Amino acid sequence: xxxxxxxxxxxxxxxxxxxxxxxxxxxxxxxxxxxxxxxxxxxxxxxxxxxxxxxxxxxxxxxxxxxxxxxxxxxxxxxxxxxxxxxxxxxxxxxxxxxxxxxxxxxxxxxxxxxxxxxxxxxxxxxxxxxxxxxxxxxxxxxxxxxxxxxxxxxxxxxxxxxxxxxxxxxxxxxxxxxxxxxxxxxxxxxxxxxxxxxxxxxx
Ligand code: TYD
Numbered sequence: 300x301x302x303x304x305x306x307x308x309x310x311x312x313x314x315x316x317x318x319x320x321x322x323x324x325x326x327x328x329x330x331x332x333x334x335x336x337x338x339x340x341x342x343x344x345x346x347x348x349x350x351x352x353x354x355x356x357x358x359x360x361x362x363x364x365x366x367x368x369x370x371x372x373x374x375x376x377x378x379x380x381x382x383x384x385x386x387x388x389x390x391x392x393x394x395x396x397x398x399x400x401x402x403x404x405x406x407x408x409x410x411x412x413x414x415x416x417x418x419x420x421x422x423x424x425x426x427x428x429x430x431x432x433x434x435x436x437x438x439x440x441x442x443x444x445x446x447x448x449x450x451x452x453x454x455x456x457x458x459x460x461x462x463x464x465x466x467x468x469x470x471x472x473x474x475x476x477x478x479x480x481x482x483x484x485x486x487x488x489x490x491x492x493x494x495x496x497x498x499x500x501x502x503x
Contacts, residue, residue, distance in 0.1 A: 408458035
């Protein structure tokens with residue numbers, strides 16, 4: 300890369316995969332190594348993200364998938380405009396905890412047209428790198444101790460994982476083996492990310 304535009308990296312995984320812990324840890328490691336890294340997440344901290352958390356995730360029953368898909372797409376565009384693009388313009392390395400692949404996997408898991416989900420997300424910028432932390436849905440019970448959200452059933456998570464694995468197969472995401480210690484998973488992620496950063500920004 301010859302200009303100073305930042306780098307956009309996203310981390311994906313089923314619920315309980317440890318991606319939030321890993322995303323935060325990665326930001327700290329990147330900063331230690333001299334990169335100007337920042338953490339962000341979807342659903343975002345903005346207005347639509349708040350609506351999603353309150354009106355969509357904290358319920359007993361899922362709202363129609365079309366509503367879910369549209370709301371996540373709206374939140375994403377807002378997130379890109381208010382946070383991601385300004386951070387990229389400022390030259391930051393963004394570590395995004397979930398992005399468009401979450402919509403393809405979670406809303407796509409309901410036998411809903413993945414093509415349509417991609418279509419409504421077509422204005423979302425492409426990340427430079429996407430990683431998928433792979434764990435089995437069975438791990439969810441031992442890792443999530445709070446009340447489970449409407450997405451956190453084993454049946455949903457199984458389908459979500461299948462779609463993520465297909466995204467890995469199609470080279471949209473890099474597979475990271477998640478059933479190891481936090482430190483080992485972090486080391487695998489760092490290896491992939493640093494290799495990528497050195498390739499695109501040799502002078503960073
Ligand atoms: P999660 O990463 O678990 O957030 P939190 O920090 O609140 O625990 O994401 C919340 C849920 O939203 C998770 O079950 C996945 C779901 N989700 C979708 O279904 N589609 C999407 O596009 C996104 C971004 C998230």
